[in-house]
Amino acid sequence: MKQKKLNEQFKILVVDDSLYTLEVVQRNLSIEGYQVFTASTAEEALNFLEANPIDLVITDFKMPKISGLDLIRHVRENLEDVEIMMITGYPSIDGAVDAVKKGAEEYLIKPFTDKELLTAVERIEEKMIRKRTYQSKKFRVESYGIIGESAEMQNVFKLIKKAASTKANVLISGESGTGKELVARAVHYASERRSAPFVPVNCTAIHDNLIESELFGHVKGAFTGARDSRAGFFQIANGGTLFFDEIGDASLNLQGKLLRVMEDKTIYMVGSSRAFTVDTRIIAATNKDLLSLVTKGFFREDLYYRLNVINILIPPLRERTNDILLLINYFLEKFPTELNRSVPRFSDDALRVLVKYHWQGNVRELENLIQRLVVIKDNDLIEVADLPVSMKFSVNRKMEINRTLAEVEAEHIRNVLVSVNGNKTKASEILGVDRKTLREKLKRIKPVNTPENG
Ligand SMILES: Nc1ncnc2c1ncn2[C@@H]1O[C@H](COP(=O)(O)OP(=O)(O)O)[C@@H](O)[C@H]1O
Ligand SMILES: [Mg+2]
Structure with missing residues (x-):
């Protein structure tokens, strides 16, 4: 698929014994940015649902062995958060009303247009968003003042807890605005160091000729303008945590100084030969790929490994x-x-x-x-x-303009096939090609993915 999927989180499972329906529905919904899985029997669907979180199940009504209705009943009884849409050929005979009573949110009558399918899915999606917004009000999930209930954030919380219980250095990576500083503070305040200071230092803000004085402080008269003694970051954060933000932007000079303190835990104030022992935990954050900076020679490999004892990655x-x-x-x-x-x-x-x-x-x-x-x-x-x-x-997800002729043709063929329930003779009539041509075109069209291979 070419375009970026903007809505990978909305996951749909399509269940139908007709591969053509599966293919068409999958294709149309994938184009809209949904993540679509398929199953050709209810059994397969049930197995898939056991192992995978799904938001919406779109199921055919008539299927061999377990019917769509039974599938709906099972989902309703066992999977509270999954929405259901039923596809049916004959609404009155198939008992669509019954299906809706059993818990399907919507039903679609075959043959349906792309637009009808999409509208129905969007209706369900909206309902779901509303429901979740409401629920999330009730159960706000928060740790260390950080909001998040996603599996990704649960993992971040776990790592914060782990980091807080040790003195190990921590490297936090993530795009700008993902909460790196928030996480650094959380590690500090959840640790035994919480009563000592948390000192944030932005590496881009340290002048190269002031590095030593900023980090280690200076004594009175150490240089012109040094009228008083001043403590550096390492002394201020002694017993606590030093947070080096934007560590990827630290000059090689700064990197060298940091590495030295991390190795021997002693500092000298500028203008003094007296050694201070410091006990400072280092947490660093970056929105850059430090390893690639290492490869390019912009970041010291030894410092990278010193910092990266515990790695916390915050997903966008x-x-x-x-x-x-x-x-x-x-x-x-x-x-x-x-x-x-x-x-x-x-x-x-x-x-x-x-x-x-x-x-x-x-x-x-x-x-x-x-x-x-x-x-x-x-x-x-x-x-x-x-x-x-x-x-x-x-948010305009259509991006139809990016599609090739072959893609459009394949989609049209699938739609026609669905509309005639897979009858190739009828389909070739509608398409104005002979059966052989149709068969050949079908061979070139990518097969659908099933839960096993997709
Ligand atoms: N999970 C979160 N919950 C609540 N507020 C957050 C969360 N993540 C980030 N923020 C807020 O977003 C802003 C940016 O976070 P910050 O930690 O400065 O990001 P970064 O350092 O990665 O650029 C801050 O105001 C922060 O409080
Ligand atoms: Mg930041």
Whole structure:
């Protein structure tokens, strides 16, 4: 698939004994950015559901052995959070009403258009977003003042706990705005060092000719302008934690100095020959790939390994959809109180845009946006029109313009086949080609993935 999937978190399992339906549905929904899996029997679907978190099951009604209705019943009884859509050829005979009663959110009648399918899926998706937003209000998940319930953040919390129980150095990596500093503070305040200072140092802000004095301090008269003695970062953070932010931007000079202190734990103030022993824990953060800087010779390998004893990687916000909703709620509650405003609400469409947005600036970008919206909107409903233009554009998932003729042709063939229930004779009539040509074209079309191979 060529385009970026903006909505990898919404996972759909399609169950149908007709491979053509599977293929068409999978294709159409993948193009829209959904992550789509397929199963050709209800048994296969049940196995898949046991091992994989799925948001929506789209199932055929008539299938050999276990029917769609039984599948729906099973999902309803065992998997609370999974939504269901049923596909049926004959709504009245198949008992679609029954299916809806048993827990299917929607049903679609075959043959259906791409648009009908997408509209139905989007309706369910919206409902789900609403439900989750509501639920997340009830169960805000927070650790160390860090909001997040995604598996990725649970892992981060685990690592924070582990790091807090040791003195080992920590390297935190992640894009800008993912909460690296927040995590560094969490490690410090969860550790035994919490009553000693946490001292953040931005490596880009240290002048190369002041490195020694900034890090180790200086005594009175050490250099022109040194009118008083001044402690350096290592002394201030003694017993506590020094947080070197943007470590990837540290000059080789600074890197060398850091490495030396980490090795022998002693410092000399500029202008003094008296050695101070320091006990400072080092946490560093970077949004760069340090290893590639090592390869290029911009970062010392020995320092890299010294720092990277415990590695905490914070994934970007766009990979943790559930956290987006949690954070929106968190900031919605936080800012109105701070700004003396009342809490605005989001329309479902606006929420959908936010969940699908790429969040280049991660949590910081989200935080700033909510703050701005709270100021502008006060008590009102926030709608798509209120969101920044760039956000609305980036959510346009269609990208039809990127598709090749072969892709469009393949899709059309699949659609026609579905509409005639896989009858190749009828399909070739509609398509205006003979059966042989159709067979050959079908051979070239990529087969669908099944839970086993996809
Ligand atoms: N999981 C989170 N929960 C709550 N606030 C967060 C979270 N992640 C980031 N923030 C907030 O987003 C902003 C950016 O976080 P910060 O730690 O400075 O990011 P980084 O250092 O990675 O650029 C801060 O205001 C921070 O409080
Ligand atoms: Mg930062």
